[in-house]
Amino acid sequence: GAVVSQHPSWVICKSGTSVKIECRSLDFQATTMFWYRQFPKQSLMLMATSNEGSKATYEQGVEKDKFLINHASLTLSTLTVTSAHPEDSSFYICSASLGWSSYNSPLHFGNGTRLTVT
């Protein structure tokens, strides 16, 4: 149980175009989803917290207009990288929580999306 599906697993796009990444919780409802960015051989950096039915909460330094997050349902959150540039090339990972409190439950992660902007 608690499977998170992320799509696509990799994408190559041209500079200036937009790319949408989907994160779905397949067998549970996720009130909260998280989006991370990971550079090679580095840790995960939290970009934003996605809450179903409300605006996402972005971490300091993350451009809201560039990284658009939509959490339209309890099973789907999307991250759109708008007007992508080569510096946006990275590994993007989503995760979802089962409940409201972190006290007892771990996060469940998608398999990530490798974005390459040419």
Added chain:
Amino acid sequence: SQQGEEDPQALSIQEGENATMNCSYKTSINNLQWYRQNSGRGLVHLILIRSNEREKHSGRLRVTLDTSKKSSSLLITASRAADTASYFCATDDASGTYKYIFGTGTRLKVLA
């Protein structure tokens, strides 16, 4: 800034040996978790230890937590080549949210 710092950054051992990774964090927590990441993949949850627990076991994994020192260790016993991966600790901010902060990670390589 990142909550957790892990040590060592990289570790290379022979199959059958034990691997120990350490994590230090900075603020109060509700729990600390360890995750594994295979190259180019997402993270897989390994074990969660609450702030009022000192040790936890799961199969070949043993996790300790010392809240007075704000540190945790992950021990993998009798390592296998399949254990080759990056290992991350993650801590919450004690507010009950899922806003976890991940450590810098330890890259473990188990040689067959």
